[in-house]
Amino acid sequence: MKNNPNISFLYNLPEYKSNASPKLLRITTTPSYTKVDFGYQATSYYISGGWVRIEKNTFIRIVKTGEKLIVNRIENIPIAPQRLDFTSTKDWLYFSLYFPPLPKDIEIIDLIEAEKGDTKDFNYFKIELSQNNAIELC
Amino acid sequence: MSLTKEAYIRYKIIDACISNSQEPYPTMDYLIDACQEKLGHEFNKSTIQKDIKAMKYDELLGFNAPIKFSKSNNGYYYSDPKYSINKIPLNTTDIEAINSALELIAEFKGTRLNENINHALEKVLTEFKEYVPKNSSQGKIIQTDAPPSHKGFEHFEFFYNATSQKIPVCFVHYSYSKRKFNSVIVHPYMLKEFQNHWYVVGYSENHNQLRTFGLDRIYEPLLLKKDFIEAPTAQKVEYFKYVYGVYPIPKQKRQEIIFMVKPILGDYLLAHPLHETQHIKKKESNGTLIISLDLIPSKELINYFLSNANLLKVLEPKWMQKEVTNLHLSAARNEK
Numbered sequence: 001m002k003n004n005p006n007i008s009f010l011y012n013l014p015e016y017k018s019n020a021s022p023k024l025l026r027i028t029t030t031p032s033y034t035k036v037d038f039g040y041q042a043t044s045y046y047i048s049g050g051w052v053r054i055e056k057n058t059f060i061r062i063v064k065t066g067e068k069l070i071v072n073r074i075e076n077i078p079i080a081p082q083r084l085d086f087t088s089t090k091d092w093l094y095f096s097l098y099f100p101p102l103p104k105d106i107e108i109i110d111l112i113e114a115e116k117g118d119t120k121d122f123n124y125f126k127i128e129l130s131q132n133n134a135i136e137l138c
Numbered sequence: 139m140s141l142t143k144e145a146y147i148r149y150k151i152i153d154a155c156i157s158n159s160q161e162p163y164p165t166m167d168y169l170i171d172a173c174q175e176k177l178g179h180e181f182n183k184s185t186i187q188k189d190i191k192a193m194k195y196d197e198l199l200g201f202n203a204p205i206k207f208s209k210s211n212n213g214y215y216y217s218d219p220k221y222s223i224n225k226i227p228l229n230t231t232d233i234e235a236i237n238s239a240l241e242l243i244a245e246f247k248g249t250r251l252n253e254n255i256n257h258a259l260e261k262v263l264t265e266f267k268e269y270v271p272k273n274s275s276q277g278k279i280i281q282t283d284a285p286p287s288h289k290g291f292e293h294f295e296f297f298y299n300a301t302s303q304k305i306p307v308c309f310v311h312y313s314y315s316k317r318k319f320n321s322v323i324v325h326p327y328m329l330k331e332f333q334n335h336w337y338v339v340g341y342s343e344n345h346n347q348l349r350t351f352g353l354d355r356i357y358e359p360l361l362l363k364k365d366f367i368e369a370p371t372a373q374k375v376e377y378f379k380y381v382y383g384v385y386p387i388p389k390q391k392r393q394e395i396i397f398m399v400k401p402i403l404g405d406y407l408l409a410h411p412l413h414e415t416q417h418i419k420k421k422e423s424n425g426t427l428i429i430s431l432d433l434i435p436s437k438e439l440i441n442y443f444l445s446n447a448n449l450l451k452v453l454e455p456k457w458m459q460k461e462v463t464n465l466h467l468s469a470a471r472n473e474k
Contacts, residue, residue, distance in 0.1 A: 025321040137362060
């Protein structure tokens with residue numbers, strides 16, 4: 001993560017790969033929050049596409065220190081135990097999670113919905129927020 | 139930004155929050171946060187309270203928004219769930235204001251400005267007449283082709299500004315054909331309308347080429363502070379001028395496309411050419427026309443050929459003739 005805490009940065013992550021179903025698209029870091037954007041494509045594994053929801057205690061873990069930042073705002077996806085039932089295998093959902101601002105000099109984070117979870121949980125490991133990937137926002 | 143314009147943007151943000159069925163009953167804090175996030179500076183509670191009051195009661199605005207506060211859900215809602223300020227038609231004051239503006243614009247007749255805006259002006263005038271028939275007892279006397287709602291059109295101003303100021307953007311895009319999300323960085327060159335749908339055309343860093351993105355498939359565009367990449371002018375001209383529609387077929391170059399049409403379709407094409415490169419190569423004694431186009435083949439052109447398959451036949455290039463035939467056969471199989 002870039003050092004200047006007063007500037008907002010975008011980390012575009014088109015190549016990031018994970019076993020979790022929603023695609024981790026991009027992360028925005030600002031002085032007041034950290035925003036993570038996801039895209040979910042319903043799957044033909046389930047009849048009518050299955051369902052989605054997010055745990056209210058989903059958190060970012062700073063790999064270097066182990067510090068946890070709990071999600072404080074959830075946009076466009078129900079919070080468990082509520083859930084969104086898709087109506088077809090072709091449905092899709094764009095959603096975002098907001099966390100507290102990241103401390104400076106952070107290079108790698110995990111994003112965890114469930115500790116010791118399985119592939120159905122939205123867990124993402126070793127997300128790199130290196131200076132090379134950071135783009136300053138206007 | 140003028141205060142009035144910003145107030146209007148706040149009304150739209152508040153309306154979007156209250157209308158959002160995914161997150162019903164937004165609280166006052168939620169509305170404040172939403173306005174702050176979109177407009178980039180702080181608002182206090184009284185500003186948003188005044189906005190809500192104006193949306194409910196301000197006669198000049200004319201929204202008459204049925205905003206209620208739910209104590210049990212601790213948030214705001216519309217008592218009419220179908221209500222949105224986007225559905226408010228023009229009122230008499232709006233129409234008078236537009237009329238004055240149109241009269242003012244008409245003063246520029248014959249100038250370059252007029253040439254450039256003539257097409258847009260025609261549309262506005264037509265829509266204006268649509269709203270105000272001369273004899274009000276007659277009801278609507280003009281009907282234009284307009285979709286009932288325009289998903290993604292809320293991004294129009296954002297992309298207009300980014301394009302005119304040459305600012306790269308990042309947005310999340312969902313491809314209807316690939317059923318995939320992607321976060322892309324684009325250097326926008328043009329906004330293009332085709333059959334009532336709006337698209338942004340620009341250089342995509344992800345694809346390393348010029349690409350077209352439908353505004354309806356775009357989520358949360360952001361402005362980026364990085365150098366703007368210009369494509370070679372010749373490349374842009376080819377892409378913008380010599381394509382029917384918006385999605386050129388990858389790896390295809392500009393080429394002559396020849397097709398034969400029956401007289402009934404030929405008459406339409408003589409009155410409404412498909413493209414400025416349309417040329418009548420031959421007219422048979424039975425009225426059949428041989429027509430050529432000089433274009434980069436596009437998905438929309440193939441769709442046009444398919445939709446008129448009983449009235450035309452593609453002659454050249456052969457690959458396109460085969461493509462249209464195969465798609466037609468595939469459609470016939472789907473009917474069985």
